[in-house]
Amino acid sequence: MIRRTTVREALESSPLGSPVTIPGWVRSNRASSGVAFLAVNDGSTFGNLQVVLDRSLFDEATIASASVGTCVEVAGTLVESSGAGQSREVKASGLRILGPCDQSYPLQPKRHGMEFLRTIPHLRPRTNTFSAVFRMRHRLAMSIHEFFDSRGFFYVHPPLVTSSDCEGAGETFQVTTLPLDGVPLKDGEVDYSRDFFRRRAYLTVSAQLEAEPLALALGGVYTFGPIFRAEPSDTRVHAAEFWMIEPEAAFMDLDDDIALIEAFVKHMAGTVRDRCGEEIEFLTKFVEPGLPGRYASLLDSGFARVTYTEAARILRDAGTGRAAPLEWGQKPSSEQERFLAEEVFARPVFVTDYPASFKPFYMRLNDDGRTVACTDLLAPGVGEIVGGSQREERRDVLESRASQQGLDPAIYGWYFDLRRWGSAPHSGFGLGFERMLMYLSGMKNIRDVLPFPRTFGSMA
Numbered sequence: 001m002i003r004r005t006t007v008r009e010a011l012e013s014s015p016l017g018s019p020v021t022i023p024g025w026v027r028s029n030r031a032s033s034g035v036a037f038l039a040v041n042d043g044s045t046f047g048n049l050q051v052v053l054d055r056s057l058f059d060e061a062t063i064a065s066a067s068v069g070t071c072v073e074v075a076g077t078l079v080e081s082s083g084a085g086q087s088r089e090v091k092a093s094g095l096r097i098l099g100p101c102d103q104s105y106p107l108q109p110k111r112h113g114m115e116f117l118r119t120i121p122h123l124r125p126r127t128n129t130f131s132a133v134f135r136m137r138h139r140l141a142m143s144i145h146e147f148f149d150s151r152g153f154f155y156v157h158p159p160l161v162t163s164s165d166c167e168g169a170g171e172t173f174q175v176t177t178l179p180l181d182g183v184p185l186k187d188g189e190v191d192y193s194r195d196f197f198r199r200r201a202y203l204t205v206s207a208q209l210e211a212e213p214l215a216l217a218l219g220g221v222y223t224f225g226p227i228f229r230a231e232p233s234d235t236r237v238h239a240a241e242f243w244m245i246e247p248e249a250a251f252m253d254l255d256d257d258i259a260l261i262e263a264f265v266k267h268m269a270g271t272v273r274d275r276c277g278e279e280i281e282f283l284t285k286f287v288e289p290g291l292p293g294r295y296a297s298l299l300d301s302g303f304a305r306v307t308y309t310e311a312a313r314i315l316r317d318a319g320t321g322r323a324a325p326l327e328w329g330q331k332p333s334s335e336q337e338r339f340l341a342e343e344v345f346a347r348p349v350f351v352t353d354y355p356a357s358f359k360p361f362y363m364r365l366n367d368d369g370r371t372v373a374c375t376d377l378l379a380p381g382v383g384e385i386v387g388g389s390q391r392e393e394r395r396d397v398l399e400s401r402a403s404q405q406g407l408d409p410a411i412y413g414w415y416f417d418l419r420r421w422g423s424a425p426h427s428g429f430g431l432g433f434e435r436m437l438m439y440l441s442g443m444k445n446i447r448d449v450l451p452f453p454r455t456f457g458s459m460a
């Protein structure tokens, strides 16, 4: 095993004058009269370590072999730097090439376009932008566990293979071991009794239905896992495989749910702001100048709240500018959602109580009989990041909405049972992890916050 000092330790905490061995990848190699300078990055922190090679100690061929992209191990002494741009550097006594790299290496020191970088997902984590995004992704993930753990929510692990289409939109990936070139039929239909699970199976589109029984036993629970949606939408904000956080809690109504969402989103933003200062500074400079304003809009004021009916009125009164009017009963378009968050409220806004007609069966029907107790959180720049609701806890109402939406009671029977035996008011929500990360990093395409994005028509 190599006993190594990380670049982060070398720049922040290792004592000056101490001998160090630091492996990493060369970002630049430039020679001046008596010395050569390597910038070495190992991903542990944002900055590069400057390595100074005395050209009387190292031959030209060795120095030249440490070209951009090469993996090197530098041995030397940590000293104060007199150069601009860094406070410390390493005076090298040894340079070992761990992994040579030739001139065809695609990441030469210049700015590359995002489109090009998407074609090399195995290399782009070595760029400043992507290493910053993936470090931020880690910090965001940790903040989720901190938040729910500190509030007494239990982390639970529902299955990824399910028999239900929770959102009812039919956008599922089917899981099967039946041969596609000779599917067994019975009475003219596919004979699923011969499939692996002896029934039809899908990759989950939401962990909610399985989180509810756990909430109705443990109180408050949350999931954090991958979600699969076969939505044929080729947009900046849709992925076929993404991650969702789904808290679910008994004895919580829609107002409690909304308060929980706001506290959760603020906790995530606050943690990232406090712990990813360098990343935010870089991303503000090169990716999204409005980033500090976003953190301010998340952290410094309360989120706005408006009902769907009121939002429809606002859109009607706004005329036909950027956002077309919304007929009551229509689903708002993403332009209309962004108009509300960006121009009308200029901060994150909860839209509540949508028409029941286009929402899933599990949302609690309001007393008006035509809207449901649900909310979407819309954020400027990204659009919807959270969808949540109070759940229908009344068995008769639930079963009648499920049958209106054509759900098979044989599949959802266990879900109805929860309303039969010890039902309780309960609520929950789903937050799209990548959409939140887009918001906090300023990245404009969901493909650029996932290490290996899977989107409609593409799996690089």
Ligand code: 4AD
Pocket: 166, 167, 205, 206, 207, 208, 229, 231, 237, 238, 239, 240, 242, 244, 246, 247, 384, 385, 386, 387, 388, 389, 428, 429, 430, 431, 432, 433, 434, 435, 446
């Ligand atoms: O609004 P959605 O579809 O809600 C549900 O699935 C509920 N069952 C959640 C719950 O109440 N437990 O999805 C929740 C969030 C969206 O607001 C969005 O942020 C994200 O998941 N999302 C996607 N993110 C990336 N790509 C996609 N294709 C997404 N679809 C939804």
Ligand code: MG
Pocket: 376, 384, 386, 387
């Ligand atoms: Mg939604």
